[in-house]
Amino acid sequence: MAKPKLALYWAASCGGCEIAVLDIHEKILDVAAAFDIVFWPCAMDFKYQDVRAMEDKSIDLCLFNGSIRNSEAAEIAHMLRAKSKVVVAFGSCALEGGIPGLANLTTKEDILRVVYKDTPSTVTQNGGVYPQTHSKMKEGSIEIPELWETVKSLDQVIDVEYYVPGCPPQPEQIWAVIEHVISGRPLPPKGSILGATDKTCCDECPRDRKEKKIKQFYRPFEIQTDPNECLLDQGMVCMGPATRSGCGALCTKANMPCRGCYGPPPHIVDQGAKMVSALASVIDSTEPEEIERILDQIADPMGTFYRFSLAHSILRRVEKV
Amino acid sequence: MKQIKIDPITRLEGHGKIDIFLNDDGEVENTYFQIPELRGFEQFCVGRPVEELPRITTRICGVCPEAHHMASAKACDAVFHVDPPPTAKKLRQLLYNVFFAGDHTTHFYALGGPDFIVGPSAPASERNILGVVKKVGLEVGGKVIEMRKRTQAVLKVLGGKQTHQVTSLPGGVSKGITQEEAKEIEQHCLWFVEFGKFTIQAFNDIVLKNQEYVDLILSDAFAHKTYYMGLVDANNRVNFYDGMVRVVDPEGKEFVKYSPNEYLDNISEHVESWTYLKFPFLKKVGWKGLVDGKDSGVYRATPLSRLNASDGMPTPFAQAEYEKMYSTLGGKPVHATLATHWARVIELLSAAEMALDLVRDPEITGTNIRTIPTEIPTEGVGIVEAPRGTLTHHYTTDAKGMVTKVNLIVGTTNNYAPISMSINKAARGLIKKGVEVTEGTLNMIEMAFRAYDPCFGCATHTLPGQMPLIVRIHDTNGEILDEIKRN
Ligand code: SF4
Ligand code: SF4
Ligand SMILES: [Fe+2]
Numbered sequence: 001m002a003k004p005k006l007a008l009y010w011a012a013s014c015g016g017c018e019i020a021v022l023d024i025h026e027k028i029l030d031v032a033a034a035f036d037i038v039f040w041p042c043a044m045d046f047k048y049q050d051v052r053a054m055e056d057k058s059i060d061l062c063l064f065n066g067s068i069r070n071s072e073a074a075e076i077a078h079m080l081r082a083k084s085k086v087v088v089a090f091g092s093c094a095l096e097g098g099i100p101g102l103a104n105l106t107t108k109e110d111i112l113r114v115v116y117k118d119t120p121s122t123v124t125q126n127g128g129v130y131p132q133t134h135s136k137m138k139e140g141s142i143e144i145p146e147l148w149e150t151v152k153s154l155d156q157v158i159d160v161e162y163y164v165p166g167c168p169p170q171p172e173q174i175w176a177v178i179e180h181v182i183s184g185r186p187l188p189p190k191g192s193i194l195g196a197t198d199k200t201c202c203d204e205c206p207r208d209r210k211e212k213k214i215k216q217f218y219r220p221f222e223i224q225t226d227p228n229e230c231l232l233d234q235g236m237v238c239m240g241p242a243t244r245s246g247c248g249a250l251c252t253k254a255n256m257p258c259r260g261c262y263g264p265p266p267h268i269v270d271q272g273a274k275m276v277s278a279l280a281s282v283i284d285s286t287e288p289e290e291i292e293r294i295l296d297q298i299a300d301p302m303g304t305f306y307r308f309s310l311a312h313s314i315l316r317r318v319e320k321v
Numbered sequence: 322m323k324q325i326k327i328d329p330i331t332r333l334e335g336h337g338k339i340d341i342f343l344n345d346d347g348e349v350e351n352t353y354f355q356i357p358e359l360r361g362f363e364q365f366c367v368g369r370p371v372e373e374l375p376r377i378t379t380r381i382c383g384v385c386p387e388a389h390h391m392a393s394a395k396a397c398d399a400v401f402h403v404d405p406p407p408t409a410k411k412l413r414q415l416l417y418n419v420f421f422a423g424d425h426t427t428h429f430y431a432l433g434g435p436d437f438i439v440g441p442s443a444p445a446s447e448r449n450i451l452g453v454v455k456k457v458g459l460e461v462g463g464k465v466i467e468m469r470k471r472t473q474a475v476l477k478v479l480g481g482k483q484t485h486q487v488t489s490l491p492g493g494v495s496k497g498i499t500q501e502e503a504k505e506i507e508q509h510c511l512w513f514v515e516f517g518k519f520t521i522q523a524f525n526d527i528v529l530k531n532q533e534y535v536d537l538i539l540s541d542a543f544a545h546k547t548y549y550m551g552l553v554d555a556n557n558r559v560n561f562y563d564g565m566v567r568v569v570d571p572e573g574k575e576f577v578k579y580s581p582n583e584y585l586d587n588i589s590e591h592v593e594s595w596t597y598l599k600f601p602f603l604k605k606v607g608w609k610g611l612v613d614g615k616d617s618g619v620y621r622a623t624p625l626s627r628l629n630a631s632d633g634m635p636t637p638f639a640q641a642e643y644e645k646m647y648s649t650l651g652g653k654p655v656h657a658t659l660a661t662h663w664a665r666v667i668e669l670l671s672a673a674e675m676a677l678d679l680v681r682d683p684e685i686t687g688t689n690i691r692t693i694p695t696e697i698p699t700e701g702v703g704i705v706e707a708p709r710g711t712l713t714h715h716y717t718t719d720a721k722g723m724v725t726k727v728n729l730i731v732g733t734t735n736n737y738a739p740i741s742m743s744i745n746k747a748a749r750g751l752i753k754k755g756v757e758v759t760e761g762t763l764n765m766i767e768m769a770f771r772a773y774d775p776c777f778g779c780a781t782h783t784l785p786g787q788m789p790l791i792v793r794i795h796d797t798n799g800e801i802l803d804e805i806k807r808n
Binding site for chain 1: 324338340342350351353356357358359360361363364365367368369370373376379381383397401466469470480481484485487488490491492495496588589590591595599608691693715721722726728730
């Protein structure tokens with residue numbers, strides 16, 4: 001029997017998801033043995049044309065990482081969709097925009113202005129030069145893709161079967177997903193989250209959570225926390241209650257609060273909204289004004305509660321007024 | 322005019338593209354190396370609490386998140402005017418040196434090394450890690466995988482996560498290590514040092530004993546006389562984590578030595594409209610375009626640059642190799658781009674030796690790992706050496722430590738001008754009238770920039786494959802005259 005065909009692709013990502021795949025170490029040889037890898041620009045011969053020439057639905061599994069930020073990435077996403085039976089949004093950026101999605105807090109215009117003009121090391125000639133999609137050089141013309149105004153998650157651009165959360169997904173989880181596919185066991189229903197569990201990060205966290213009522217929030221640099229007690233109980237904003245489990249609570253084990261990279265827990269669409277309600281329940285007050293005063297101590301709620309999920313939240317992008 | 326496109330050569334941030342224009346005589350008129358993506362960290366980090374940047378800027382690069390994590394943490398220390406306790410600094414340096422050893426391993430065996438180990442003109446299907454294993458034995462392949470596995474395990478202990486570390490924050494680190502952990506890491510480090518020596522030996526046996534390779538390294542097609550940059554300690558020895566930035570001129574004389582907060586007096590960035598990446602240059606020399614020499618502000622920041630810009634290595638075995646390299650290649654500085662591979666394995670060994678020293682330091686298991694900031698945050702610059710060049714993070718905050726300005730000069734970006742020049746020179750040297758453009762030609766052009774291990778270099782030569790390249794030769798009407806595909 002012919003081996004199933006596997007494709008991996010990166011759009012606007014940092015490469016960490018690819019490193020996470022390599023971090024299954026010697027098992028990567030099992031992947032190479034079980035699949036016919038037809039497309040993996042990070043690791044092997046890049047055959048755009050060959051993929052384009054393939055029949056529709058001839059790729060069995062496509063792991064797609066990175067968010068969508070320009071026309072080129074969108075074009076490849078559409079092509080891989082047509083050629084693949086199963087497309088997996090792999091990692092936070094593909095799933096929900098990830099950290100590049102924080103760009104939706106600002107505008108393309110501001111990004112270009114800061115990068116090509118305002119940054120203090122940048123030399124501006126004749127009032128500033130911005131990159132142009134089409135450039136006429138004296139020898140001929142050359143092109144670069146147009147940057148989009150808004151960062152999008154993969155499922156805002158194409159139809160997606162499954163999701164593997166994490167920034168990056170943890171190697172044990174990646175292997176569990178790949179092993180499941182290799183085993184030939186039936187796949188879960190469309191839309192399922194793979195490589196994670198149905199609990200919250202708090203459930204995996206070894207810290208003792210007493211649900212103390214807090215009167216003050218602290219920032220990570222301000223205090224030294226107790227290593228055994230819940231960080232939230234100690235007044236540290238920790239995204240644990242609003243985050244799906246799957247990483248094994250790596251950050252809290254390293255004495256740093258969770259920032260939510262495994263995405264919202266089951267049945268929650270908006271991670272930030274979930275976090276607000278989780279916080280409201282630990283604040284020691286019933287007075288709306290006092291609650292507000294205490295919540296006001298939180299630095300950058302938007303960039304913290306939506307650290308990874310802004311592009312996929314109900315807000316999607318923050319419009320400038 | 323004919324146009325040859327090499328598209329895509331895959332990522333720095335996104336994919337790289339090379340356009341080669343030929344004149345009517347079939348000679349290279351010009352080349353353009355474009356970076357087609359921008360994510361805008363310098364803008365969307367504004368408004369964030371500054372202590373979060375070590376956890377946000379890691380996402381600039383998942384291949385070298387450690388470098389951003391460290392540069393960012395050091396910038397945060399400066400913003401808050403705090404000095405981390407000695408144990409915290411040593412833990413950061415331990416993490417950083419282990420990362421360096423692992424990262425250089427990946428490049429040498431999987432990305433750049435195959436050109437030498439298997440040979441620059443070997444079939445593309447063999448110029449990859451599998452070809453390396455075939456040439457030097459299965460045992461080596463196993464060692465490379467084990468090296469990665471061991472470094473990633475140490476990074477997880479020290480950084481909390483093996484990719485996108487979380488433990489460094491303003492004033493220190495969030496987590497120390499126990500005696501048992503230190504013992505375990507020491508065993509790993511002993512292994513890293515042996516692996517480093519083994520790699521040096523392999524480089525000697527395979528590359529240096531082959532006159533053809535030595536000639537190739539020293540050939541003019543792969544040389545540029547530029548300024549060189551690298552971080553040095555108080556004795557002008559290479560240091561990856563800390564120190565002053567030293568720049569030497571094309572004759573090897575010290576041109577400037579600056580501390581992180583003086584970077585703006587020394588570095589500027591030039592913008593071109595045809596690419597999203599900026600071109601850094603030495604401000605005091607000035608931007609003269611994509612040219613080398615003493616009058617051009619173009620500098621290089623690579624493993625070879627660090628060795629050129631220093632007076633030596635901080636560890637004994639690496640120092641011996643350092644001396645050997647310069648005596649073999651005819652003294653300092655070495656301008657041969659391909660010698661970067663040699664410098665890289667010397668750094669690999671040095672990083673392993675440094676890590677071993679650090680983990681054996683009794684202070685490494687200390688419990689005082691944080692200095693809690695008390696001063697009002699303002700502005701700060703953090704500089705480390707990333708494997709691919711000097712990395713600068715510069716933050717300004719309001720009195721509450723909320724970020725108001727960010728400027729980043731990233732490892733590979735330093736080398737954008739020299740990489741473009743190297744591509745140009747190799748293309749001019751290789752593409753001639755009447756000479757057919759073959760896959761071998763493409764590989765030689767590739768080798769010119771692969772030596773820099775540019776971050777999009779992750780795209781080349783890993784597991785079962787090779788550099789993806791498609792070259793199209795167009796005439797002036799856009800008609801395709803020829804197409805060469807790498808298979
Ligand atoms: S809130 Fe954070 S520290 Fe507390 S139990 Fe949940 S994950 Fe652990
Ligand atoms: S603890 Fe939170 S932020 Fe850290 S890896 Fe797990 S889900 Fe991601
Ligand atoms: Fe990188």
